[in-house]
Amino acid sequence: MKRSGILRSGIQFLLCCMIWIPITLLAAASFMPEDELIYRYSEALGLGKDTIRFSLLPSYPTIQSYKELLLYSPGFFVMFWNSCIQVFPTLAGQLMIAAPASWSFARYPTKAKRVLFSLYIVLMILPFQVMMVSNYLVLGTLNLLDSHLSLILPGIWSTLPVFIMAKFFEGIPQTFIEAAHLDGANEFYVFFHIALPLGKPGIITAFMLGFFEAWNALEQPIAYLQNRSLWPLSLYLPDITADKASVAFAASVVLLFPSVLVFLNGQDFLEQGISSSGIKG
């Protein structure tokens, strides 16, 4: 028994290392001065061929890269702002549209709605490749290509939040709702005063998953935004030029910062929300 305990801790420790070491390396590299970066990681930055020399700590820590990125790279700010413009309206729209829909799916399941819900799950699984052309044609017809709306509008009707929230709403005891109805509450009152407060973990989970996804957007902006001045932050790194390569690590850290912040703040809700979709397939 004791021995298996040690083995278990060992495996856990190894797994944690697998996750922490890359993140630490990334953070360390962001504090390295340019010549140290070139010495250590030249090949990955596309600056010539040399052996890679890993280090968990910078030898000469400096905030030079951050200064360069945040003070002397106007392009970076434009992209950061673009990301905000594209991500937050998408999330707000998703919640406004998916929350009532998922409540209805979870609470009033008729035969037609079960079929519809299955359709939503199929749509959720269909990869972007399949929808890419059709979305392009619709956006073209609506004259929305090359605008922020070309990412926002299709994003709002993503069916993943409907799935996540519906799964969570299903777990709310029916008796709560019946009690409210007996007290004379109508459907809208029940939705706003019972479903939304009790479904908070599910809603926050949908919000967080939507944020991770939208903050990470890659295929959609490449396809629908010809105009590079509209590109979001997630495309800053792939688009980075060789003379700016030294800020790449700092840019990575700045990019992951909001995402990790959202994660750490909502982690408990996220766990509850994801868990509810794992129960009862």
Next chain:
Amino acid sequence: MERDIHMIKKRRNFYVSQKIWISWLFIAPSLSGTIVFVCIPFSDIIRRSFFSVAGNEFVWGYHYNVVWHNQAFRLALKNTVLFILIGIPLLMGTSFLTALLIQSSSRRTNLYKTTIVLPMAIPTASICLLWKIFFSERGRSTAFGVLLFTFLWKNIGYNMLLWLAGLGEISDSVYEAAKLDGAGNLAIMRYIVVPELKGTAGVVFALSVINGFRIYREAYLIAGSYPHESIYMLQHLFNHWFLDMDIQNMSTAAAIISIGAFLCLFICFLYSKIRKRGE
């Protein structure tokens, strides 16, 4: 008396029908957007795949034949399917083991859990810079393995939470009863845990497939638009066709992929129906 009952019934029917009406009202915004942004364009894609480029002549399976014999399409389809066939069982297996590991240990689980789930919050673009460093020395031929690794790294946490939820649903008394009957750990696994987790496995599978198709991001960020041929994915091909505005080929390929996906789902559905009837 009878009139009263009649009245009550009538009111109840009115109430129920009103409830159904309102429940559809709740779905309406979501449904209308889905129809405009998904259903109508999707049916247009299917229509295009059967008509000539000019759009007025029905050409049966002509485009399907062209796309099916396209070398690049074959390669991309092969790689994507291969990735899903290898990556998803691997992901489901490893995340299940991690969930068991967490469930059986009592101390320090919170920090451990946070750590394992954290990668799902890390943007692909950030971490890919590092994957490039790790794997640049290993040469391009290991690219497929690299992708598998990044796929597992990012998605184990999410799947582990799903498995944990499923494991949490099995009550302790069931385990205890099994132990009293002299069942070993393996027997408990085989006859209690695995059968109980079938529903969870379905959800884990579906969500893994979604993330499996997204592996293009890693492929693009590590290796660019023209990667080693072992990681040339469907999305690469679509992007190249997109640049040429080859809407015909894209529509047909999208139709082929979705037909394939629908067939797989339908088989799964039939399979679960048959199993249920057997039980």
